[in-house]
Amino acid sequence: MARYRKSVCKLCRNEGVKLFLKGSRCDAKCTLDRKPYPSGQHGQARKKLSEYALQLREKQKVRRMYGLLEKQFRKYYEKASGMSGVTGTVMFQLMEARFDNVVYRSGLVPSRAQARQLIRHGHFLVNGQKVDIPSYQIKIGDVIMPKDKSKELIKQFSEGSTMPAPRWLDVDRDNCAIRVNAKVEREDVDANLKEALIVEYYSR
Numbered sequence: 037m038a039r040y041r042k043s044v045c046k047l048c049r050n051e052g053v054k055l056f057l058k059g060s061r062c063d064a065k066c067t068l069d070r071k072p073y074p075s076g077q078h079g080q081a082r083k084k085l086s087e088y089a090l091q092l093r094e095k096q097k098v099r100r101m102y103g104l105l106e107k108q109f110r111k112y113y114e115k116a117s118g119m120s121g122v123t124g125t126v127m128f129q130l131m132e133a134r135f136d137n138v139v140y141r142s143g144l145v146p147s148r149a150q151a152r153q154l155i156r157h158g159h160f161l162v163n164g165q166k167v168d169i170p171s172y173q174i175k176i177g178d179v180i181m182p183k184d185k186s187k188e189l190i191k192q193f194s195e196g197s198t199m200p201a202p203r204w205l206d207v208d209r210d211n212c213a214i215r216v217n218a219k220v221e222r223e224d225v226d227a228n229l230k231e232a233l234i235v236e237y238y239s240r
Contacts, residue, residue, distance in 0.1 A: 091237035094230050102131050103148045108171070113238050124231025125222045132220040135162070136170035138180065142207045142214045143199040144190055154193075159186040180214040187212055 085093065099109040116127035131137060139151035139160065152170040154160065160167065161181050162174070174180070182190045190212040201207040204218040 088237075091233045094233040095237050098229055098231075098234060102134070102137065103152065104131075110238065113234070117235075117238075122222075124235050127234070128222065128225045128229075128231060129220045130173070132225065133173050133175070134170065135160075135167065135172040135174055135180075138174045138205070138214060138216065142180075142201055142205055143197045144194040144207070144209070144212055144214070146193065146197070150193065154186075154190070159183060159189065174216055176216050176219060178216050182212050 095109070099106065102109075104112075112127050112130050113123070116130060117123045119126050132141070136148050136151040136155055139145055139155065140148045145151045145154065155170045156168055158166055158168045159182055161183060162172070162178055164181075166183075194209060194212065202220075202224050204216065204220055204224060206215040206217050207213070208215075
């Protein structure tokens with residue numbers, strides 16, 4: 037599978053916001069704090085973004101935040117557009133229900149990239165069954181726990197974490213257990229994200 041292997045700090049600079057792709061390390065020495073402008077030779081040149089550019093930038097920001105490739109991201113939009121409800125909200129619900137995102141939201145790991153790696157290596161169980169697919173859709177009532185031999189490893193990642201778990205998750209930090217107890221609502225997702233721009237982009 038293709039992966040972005042360059043500096044993730046450039047992604048934050050290009051979008052103009054912290055995407056926390058490095059987890060808590062983004063607060064310590066964030067390049068965006070020192071260089072609050074896009075990367076590249078013409079990064080400091082002031083530009084007025086067109087309507088299309090605003091839509092593109094919002095789409096890229098959200099896609100990079102969730103660590104998705106363009107093909108994956110578009111599939112979430114297409115699936116959401118065929119379901120009942122507001123397309124933008126449904127799309128966020130699908131992405132928030134990803135296995136790697138749920139593990140990250142629990143606060144047990146510092147970033148989605150770290151959650152994805154641990155899942156790929158088979159450290160987590162869903163309802164007692166091994167699942168090593170980061171995009172697996174977690175449902176209400178599902179319980180996620182590390183394997184017995186992986187519990188100490190997960191505890192090391194969770195030590196010092198101050199990120200509170202969202203209201204739709206129950207997290208037992210002592211046992212590193214996660215239970216999904218509610219459906220993700222729009223207010224559970226970052227209010228600064230503008231899903232309407234993403235829908236407009238793909239609706240062109």
